[in-house]
Amino acid sequence: MAVMTMVEAINQTLHEEMARDGRVLVFGQDVARNGGVFRATEGLLNTFGDRRVVDTPLAEGVIIGTAVGLAAEGLVPVPEIQFLGFAWQAFHQLAGQLARLRYRSHGRFDAPVTVRAPFGGGVRTPELHSEALEAQFVQCPGLKVVLPGSAADAKGLLASAIRDPDPVMFLEPLKGYRLIKDDVPEGEYLVPLGQARVVRPGDDVTVIAWSAQVEVARKAADVLAIEHGLSAEVLDLRSLVPLDIEAIVSSVERTGRAVVIQEAPLSAGFASEVVATICEEAFYSLEAPVARVSGYDVPYPVGMLEDRYVPDVDRVVAAVRRVCDDAQ
Amino acid sequence: MTVNLRPVPDETPAPGPSLDELNATGELYRVLSEDGTGTVGAPPALPDAEVVAMLDEMVKARAASDRLFALQRQGRGGTHAPIHGQEAAVVGAVAALDPAWDWVLPQYREPVALGRYGPEIFERFCLYQRGHPEGGHIPAPIRVFPVQISLAAQVPHALGLAWAMQLKGDPGVACVFFGDGASSEGDFYEAANFAGVLKAPVVFCCVNNGWAISTPLSQQTAAESLAAKARAFGFPGVRVDGNDALAVYAVTAAARARALAGGGPTLIEAVTYRMGPHTTADDPKRYVPAEERAAWEGRDPIARLRAYLEGRGLWDGARQAAADAAATATIDAAWDKAEAATVDPTAFFDHVYATPTPRMERQRAELNERLTEVDGTEA
Numbered sequence: 001m002a003v004m005t006m007v008e009a010i011n012q013t014l015h016e017e018m019a020r021d022g023r024v025l026v027f028g029q030d031v032a033r034n035g036g037v038f039r040a041t042e043g044l045l046n047t048f049g050d051r052r053v054v055d056t057p058l059a060e061g062v063i064i065g066t067a068v069g070l071a072a073e074g075l076v077p078v079p080e081i082q083f084l085g086f087a088w089q090a091f092h093q094l095a096g097q098l099a100r101l102r103y104r105s106h107g108r109f110d111a112p113v114t115v116r117a118p119f120g121g122g123v124r125t126p127e128l129h130s131e132a133l134e135a136q137f138v139q140c141p142g143l144k145v146v147l148p149g150s151a152a153d154a155k156g157l158l159a160s161a162i163r164d165p166d167p168v169m170f171l172e173p174l175k176g177y178r179l180i181k182d183d184v185p186e187g188e189y190l191v192p193l194g195q196a197r198v199v200r201p202g203d204d205v206t207v208i209a210w211s212a213q214v215e216v217a218r219k220a221a222d223v224l225a226i227e228h229g230l231s232a233e234v235l236d237l238r239s240l241v242p243l244d245i246e247a248i249v250s251s252v253e254r255t256g257r258a259v260v261i262q263e264a265p266l267s268a269g270f271a272s273e274v275v276a277t278i279c280e281e282a283f284y285s286l287e288a289p290v291a292r293v294s295g296y297d298v299p300y301p302v303g304m305l306e307d308r309y310v311p312d313v314d315r316v317v318a319a320v321r322r323v324c325d326d327a328q
Numbered sequence: 329m330t331v332n333l334r335p336v337p338d339e340t341p342a343p344g345p346s347l348d349e350l351n352a353t354g355e356l357y358r359v360l361s362e363d364g365t366g367t368v369g370a371p372p373a374l375p376d377a378e379v380v381a382m383l384d385e386m387v388k389a390r391a392a393s394d395r396l397f398a399l400q401r402q403g404r405g406g407t408h409a410p411i412h413g414q415e416a417a418v419v420g421a422v423a424a425l426d427p428a429w430d431w432v433l434p435q436y437r438e439p440v441a442l443g444r445y446g447p448e449i450f451e452r453f454c455l456y457q458r459g460h461p462e463g464g465h466i467p468a469p470i471r472v473f474p475v476q477i478s479l480a481a482q483v484p485h486a487l488g489l490a491w492a493m494q495l496k497g498d499p500g501v502a503c504v505f506f507g508d509g510a511s512s513e514g515d516f517y518e519a520a521n522f523a524g525v526l527k528a529p530v531v532f533c534c535v536n537n538g539w540a541i542s543t544p545l546s547q548q549t550a551a552e553s554l555a556a557k558a559r560a561f562g563f564p565g566v567r568v569d570g571n572d573a574l575a576v577y578a579v580t581a582a583a584r585a586r587a588l589a590g591g592g593p594t595l596i597e598a599v600t601y602r603m604g605p606h607t608t609a610d611d612p613k614r615y616v617p618a619e620e621r622a623a624w625e626g627r628d629p630i631a632r633l634r635a636y637l638e639g640r641g642l643w644d645g646a647r648q649a650a651a652d653a654a655a656t657a658t659i660d661a662a663w664d665k666a667e668a669a670t671v672d673p674t675a676f677f678d679h680v681y682a683t684p685t686p687r688m689e690r691q692r693a694e695l696n697e698r699l700t701e702v703d704g705t706e707a
Contacts, residue, residue, distance in 0.1 A: 025495075051495055056522060057518070057521055057522050057525060059518035059521065059522065061484065061514055061515055061518045062484045062487065062515070062518035062519050062521075062522050064484075065481070065483070065484020065485055065487070065488065065515060065518070065519060066484050066485075066487050066488035066491060066519075066522070067488060068484070068485045068488055069484070069485040069486060069487060069488020069489035069490070069491065069492065069502070070488040070489075070491060070492045071488070072473075072485070072488070072489060072492075073488070073489050073492030073493065073496075074492070075492050075495070077488075092478060092481065092515075093481065093484065093515075096478050096481060097478070097481050097485070102679050102680070102681070102682070103464075103679050103680050104464045104474050105464050105465055105466070105473075105474050105679075106461050106462050106463075106464045106465035106678070106679050107465065107678065107679040108465050108466065108467070108468060110682065141680050142680055142681065144681075164682075165682040166681045166682055194685070194686070241685060242685040242686060242687070243685070243686075243687060245686065245687065
């Protein structure tokens with residue numbers, strides 16, 4: 001075990017996976033010479049050379065589109081989209097092509113492609129750098145959607161994603177790259193896709209989150225315990241596709257209450273899917289309506305306003321207290 | 329498994345038309361005279377049997393497309409995009425490829441003309457026209473991609489295949505077909521630009537049939553030609569008479585040789601004409617000027633190659649009858665097989681992922697249960 005930041009864990013995993021499998025290629029904007037704008041791909045060019053670590057033109061569509069062809073020829077592409085907001089410029093290749101390579105070819109082609117992209121707010125980036133688009137990819141059958149919330153998970157989930165025969169959107173929390181820091185197992189470490197993680201056990205309420213919001217949920221749970229005597233169980237979904245329905249249902253059946261957190265706009269976000277699942281599968285265990293804490297139904301705001309947009313500890317604490325009938 | 333990443337081998341380019349010269353002059357490359365009775369350029373060095381095979385395939389392609397059109401009208405097949413008039417642009421290019429190594433990426437009009445890659449292509453296309461999921465499955469190791477509906481989306485895929493072959497040192501190219509309309513798509517520009525940077529072995533075959541459904545080329549671009557766009561990407565763009573199978577063959581062979589020698593991609597604009605509607609769902613009488621279409625009637629690619637071969641004593645009425653009969657037999661067999669194919673009503677859950685998600689498993693079980701209750705059928 002070594003304490004690492006999330007971006008260090010990602011970087012180490014990319015080194016390990018490229019060393020393990022000569023078919024793995026890393027490419028994207030500024031990933032080679034510059035080592036990535038967040039240094040996630042630092043050192044790969046020196047270690048693996050310019051045939052396997054490639055700076056591409058600034059064209060998201062062809063970054064994803066070439067991954068389709070590379071995969072069909074038996075390679076294992078790990079393209080990077082520099083910021084998830086720019087994935088819209090590749091959306092037709094992600095949703096219409098990469099997601100369906102296996103399906104359109106009726107099983108002839110695997111698509112072992114891991115698309116890495118950072119997203120999320122709180123770092124004062126310009127427009128279109130912070131958008132939380134994860135739910136949009138959930139509506140693209142054929143894609144898996146994986147979002148690590150800890151450095152250890154970043155390693156174990158990324159290694160699993162790269163080895164998976166299907167395309168994975170591997171969405172990394174921009175704000176968490178250096179803020180999230182924890183013990184990361186050394187050597188081979190795989191976290192299976194589709195298994196949620198209990199970050200902190202609790203009895204009164206289940207707080208469900210993913211990516212950077214896991215850290216917000218954990219801090220809120222501390223406040224709830226110390227200041228309000230409430231015991232919150234924090235569940236990190238880790239992947240939205242596949243979804244660990246059993247983990248959600250068994251936790252909510254035990255606690256009887258749930259709050260779901262996301263950074264995306266409220267309407268039709270993935271939190272809505274989680275709430276619907278709870279209503280379908282655990283309704284008779286519920287003691288109170290399920291609450292959502294999310295961004296608002298507006299485009300992601302500019303820097304001076306973003307702190308009021310991204311869910312924070314206060315909003316999560318307030319939502320949990322409401323759900324728990326705790327006087328406010 | 330580790331792929332051996334080797335450099336591209338050196339190869340001597342085959343003799344043929346000079347791509348650089350055609351690129352510089354913008355001249356429309358031709359081998360056959362317009363009526364096919366003579367030549368205006370040097371015919372490519374091809375065994376007679378291969379030229380005859382090209383005409384056989386063009387005859388079959390047109391007959392197959394006509395049949396699929398009729399089957400749609402009878403309610404037995406889905407929407408079909410006829411190839412009528414464009415046979416030489418596809419068959420000529422594919423004749424220059426090596427099926428053992430070269431990938432072909434069709435748009436949607438080409439699959440009737442890919443017989444050189446095996447009878448399976450047309451058999452699968454019949455399934456596709458039936459709406460059967462296996463229509464998209466071209467069996468390995470045939471190097472043909474499934475039909476692409478999203479215009480130009482296959483162009484970046486071709487680059488990915490070519491890039492992979494370049495990395496592995498495989499002696500193949502990716503030959504991608506798209507139309508004049510698709511040449512306006514971002515995917516074309518992004519892929520052509522990156523292909524130039526990588527010097528990737530891609531042959532971009534732009535089949536310019538003059539119309540994108542109802543939009544004429546004049547409203548598609550103000551560029552001097554579609555081939556001229558290649559200049560901005562740093563590789564040659566050449567115009568070829570798309571109704572001249574031998575000319576298309578010759579420029580494709582030259583582009584392939586150049587790509588394999590490490591010289592990078594070529595953009596080929598095959599100038600042809602869509603003699604039929606865009607698809608079975610289209611009525612071109614609403615927008616195609618009758619006199620424009622009439623002018624192309626006299627430039628039929630099949631009649632042209634036939635006249636050339638007849639002049640050389642390689643084709644006659646009996647040979648034509650044999651080609652027609654062979655086409656009919658191939659089409660009958662493939663269609664009968666496709667029409668007899670059954671499908672599991674829950675097959676749409678297959679091949680979404682290598683392993684279905686737990687949620688999909690539940691959905692499939694629920695559907696099976698419902699099918700058993702409602703109509704007694706069960707997967």
